[in-house]
Amino acid sequence: MKLTFLGGTGTVTGSKYLLEHDGRRLLVDAGLFQGLKQLRLRNWDEFPIAPASIDAVVLSHAHLDHSGFIPRLIEQGFRGAVHASAPTRDLCALLLPDSGRLLEEEAEYANRHGFSKHHPALPLYTEEAARAAIGRFKVHHFGEVFEPVPGLQVKLQRAGHLLGAASVRVAWEGGTALFSGDLGRSNDMLMPPPMPPEAADWLIVESTYGDRLHDGGEPLDLIADIVSRTARRGGVVVIPAFAVGRAQTLLLALHRLRQQGRIPGIPVFLNSPMAAEATGLYERHAAEHRISPAEFEAMRHAAHIVSTVEESKKLNSLRVPAVIISASGMASGGRVLHHLKAFAPDERNSLIFAGFQAAGTRGASIVAGAPTVKIHGEHIPVRAEVHQIDSFSAHADRQELLAWVGAMPSAPRQVFVTHGEPVAADSLRQAIEERHGWHCRVPEYRDTVAW
Numbered sequence: 103m104k105l106t107f108l109g110g111t112g113t114v115t116g117s118k119y120l121l122e123h124d125g126r127r128l129l130v131d132a133g134l135f136q137g138l139k140q141l142r143l144r145n146w147d148e149f150p151i152a153p154a155s156i157d158a159v160v161l162s163h164a165h166l167d168h169s170g171f172i173p174r175l176i177e178q179g180f181r182g183a184v185h186a187s188a189p190t191r192d193l194c195a196l197l198l199p200d201s202g203r204l205l206e207e208e209a210e211y212a213n214r215h216g217f218s219k220h221h222p223a224l225p226l227y228t229e230e231a232a233r234a235a236i237g238r239f240k241v242h243h244f245g246e247v248f249e250p251v252p253g254l255q256v257k258l259q260r261a262g263h264l265l266g267a268a269s270v271r272v273a274w275e276g277g278t279a280l281f282s283g284d285l286g287r288s289n290d291m292l293m294p295p296p297m298p299p300e301a302a303d304w305l306i307v308e309s310t311y312g313d314r315l316h317d318g319g320e321p322l323d324l325i326a327d328i329v330s331r332t333a334r335r336g337g338v339v340v341i342p343a344f345a346v347g348r349a350q351t352l353l354l355a356l357h358r359l360r361q362q363g364r365i366p367g368i369p370v371f372l373n374s375p376m377a378a379e380a381t382g383l384y385e386r387h388a389a390e391h392r393i394s395p396a397e398f399e400a401m402r403h404a405a406h407i408v409s410t411v412e413e414s415k416k417l418n419s420l421r422v423p424a425v426i427i428s429a430s431g432m433a434s435g436g437r438v439l440h441h442l443k444a445f446a447p448d449e450r451n452s453l454i455f456a457g458f459q460a461a462g463t464r465g466a467s468i469v470a471g472a473p474t475v476k477i478h479g480e481h482i483p484v485r486a487e488v489h490q491i492d493s494f495s496a497h498a499d500r501q502e503l504l505a506w507v508g509a510m511p512s513a514p515r516q517v518f519v520t521h522g523e524p525v526a527a528d529s530l531r532q533a534i535e536e537r538h539g540w541h542c543r544v545p546e547y548r549d550t551v552a553w
Contacts, residue, residue, distance in 0.1 A: 103277055105304070106550045108150055109133055110521040113141055114310050114460050115167040117521055119281060120151070123274050126251040127151070129159045130270055130281050132184075134170030134201075134226075136434060138462030145174065145226055150548060154179035158250035161186040162283030163267035164193035164346065170201050173227040173235045185250050187258055188241040189266025189387045193346055193380065195236045200345070200376045202232035204435050215479060244268065262286020262296040263496050264347045265383065265390055271300055277553055279304040280514075284521070285498040285506055287316075292351045292384075293496065294392050298509040304553065305514040307507060309522030310458055311492075311499040312530030321493040325355055326364040328452050328489055333366045333423035337450035340486075342438045342465060344431035345377035347496050348456055350384055350401070352427055354393065355494075357404035366423070372405040373414050373428040373437050418444035431457060433464035439477050442468075446475070451486040456494035461523060504533055517542040518551075 103123045109116030109131075116135035121128045135141040153175050161169050161184060172184060172194075186194070205225035212223040242248050247257050253275070258268035263286035270281040280302035288295045299305075317324075332339050343349045349372065359365045372378060381402055384391055393401070405427065408414050414437050417426055426445075428438035432455075442464075445451040459465035464475050469490045474481040492499075498506065507517070517540050519531045524544075531542040545551075 103274060103553045104550060105279070105553075107520065107545045107547065109135065109547070111545050111547045111549070112524055112527075113137065114458065114521055114523060115141060116144065116171075117168045118171070119306065121254070121272060121279070124253050126253060127156045128251050128254055128272070129156050130272070131162055131168045132159050132171040132175055133168040134166050136167060136432070136463065137460040137466070141462065145171065149175070149178055152179060154181060156180050156182060158182040159184045160250060160256055160270055161190055161194070162261065162270055162281065163264050164190045164197055165264060165284070165344070166197060166201055168284070169194050169198065173198060173202060173231045176235050176238065177227060177231060182238070183240045183250065184235070184238045185240050185242060185248065185256065187244060187266040187268055189383065189390055190268070191236070191239040191241050192383050192386070193266060194239065196376050196379050196383070197346060198232035198235055199229045202227050202229035208435060211478065259300065260294070260297045262290060262293045264293065265387055269296070269299065271302060277304070278302040279306065282307040282506070284308055284310070285503065286496055287498055288502055290496060291354055292347070292391050292393060296498070296506060299506060301511040303515045305507070305510065305517045306520055307503065307517060307530075309503065309519045309527040309530040310497045311495070312503060312519065312522050312526040313500060314526070315501055316495060316499045317491065317493045319493060321491055322355055322359055322364070324489070324491050324493070325454070326359050328454060329359075329365045329425060332450070332452040332487070333368050335450045336423060337448070337452060338420055338423065338445050339425045339452045339454060340438070340441045340445050341425065341427045341454045341456060342431050342433045343377070343427050343429060343456060345374045345429040346380045348431055348494065349374060349377035349427055349429070350381055351494060351496070352456060353381070353404045354397070354401045356425065357397075357401050360404070368423040368425065370405040370425045371408050371417060371427070373408040373417060373426055373441070375407075375409055377427070377429060378407045414440070417441065432459050432466070433468065442475070443477050443480070443482050446486050447483045449485040449487070453486050453488050455488075455490045457492065458495055458497060459490070500530065500533070503530060504537065507534055508537070513538065513540055515541070519544045
């Protein structure tokens with residue numbers, strides 16, 4: 103068996119792990135690189151191996167840093183099936199076409215305003231290509247053992263984090279490997295905790311928060327304070343949020359706060375048609391999350407859904423207190439960019455980033471205190487009050503990661519720490535070595551190991 107790390111190394115994006123066994127090739131995850139320009143350019147590079155030589159893909163979950171490269175992989179020659187849980191397939195049916203549409207819109211906007219270095223600017227892939235890719239999916243139940251390629255048996259196990267998210271266990275004659283995927287939290291408002299890991303010879307574990315604990319503050323208290331203070335000064339709260347997972351958690355939080363009378367009765371807008379559609383999928387897969395049907399129904403009505411572009415534009419002229427939840431979560435694209443242009447320059451307003459901000463994203467720059475941020479070729483001043491609330495993150499923190507790793511029934515032969523920025527990954531590596539004495543390694547991009 104040979105494992106090559108084609109992404110998710112030195113960064114929290116672009117997750118791709120290639121397994122090669124007896125002449126067969128299985129790709130675990132096919133994510134987009136995001137954030138820093140040198141990472142994003144990898145999406146355009148010639149793939150390190152011929153995509154036509156890959157027999158199958160298995161997805162841990164639907165977030166674009168794990169699934170968003172699939173349409174591009176298919177366009178480059180991949181002919182196999184994409185294996186995933188049913189909720190992951192359903193979410194990808196929303197996320198991938200939306201990604202293609204945004205890529206097309208960004209290319210068109212760049213061409214219209216002349217700020218691209220490429221003439222003409224082209225999308226990485228189109229909405230049409232993304233929709234076609236959904237036909238390649240094959241769904242599997244959690245706990246089911248299936249064989250995506252001869253000689254490799256795969257099982258998906260609930261990982262929390264997101265609807266349908268899974269850890270991926272791969273077995274072959276002579277060995278086993280367990281890919282954690284993105285692990286959820288023990289006390290997430292929306293999702294149940296990850297299942298304990300099964301024994302494996304080789305463990306590949308994420309490290310997004312490998313060097314830190316989540317803010318100990320109660321997230322509802324933090325949201326209530328920010329919304330109330332902003333409303334008192336007549337401002338607008340803008341919350342960049344991932345359309346799948348984070349948007350639903352925020353809706354639930356705002357519903358509970360309003361029900362408890364802890365925030366004023368100001369309007370809440372959900373400006374993401376995809377987030378609205380994704381919320382419906384949580385109803386379809388009710389057994390996969392932890393809120394009751396009654397509270398779920400109330401959560402769905404916690405905000406006014408903004409459907410049209412015209413409605414979205416009107417929000418930018420708001421001069422009364424309000425809350426706007428809009429994608430994307432790291433301000434890397436989507437409608438939220440227009441809201442940031444409209445509201446970031448006014449000190450009466452507030453910006454809330456509810457989770458991790460990858461290096462090189464606008465969200466990371468704003469959270470770090472940048473006085474301006476570049477949007478659509480313009481430098482926009484940031485005078486609004488800025489907050490980052492990690493306690494809303496759907497990622498396990500350092501303590502929760504170590505607890506999950508420590509629940510392994512037996513010591514793996516080796517641990518590979520991935521999907522984390524360099525300090526976070528190395529910090530988790532050191533902690534695992536010190537706590538368990540296991541051999542750990544932080545792989546680099548395109549590293550290969552053979553077992």
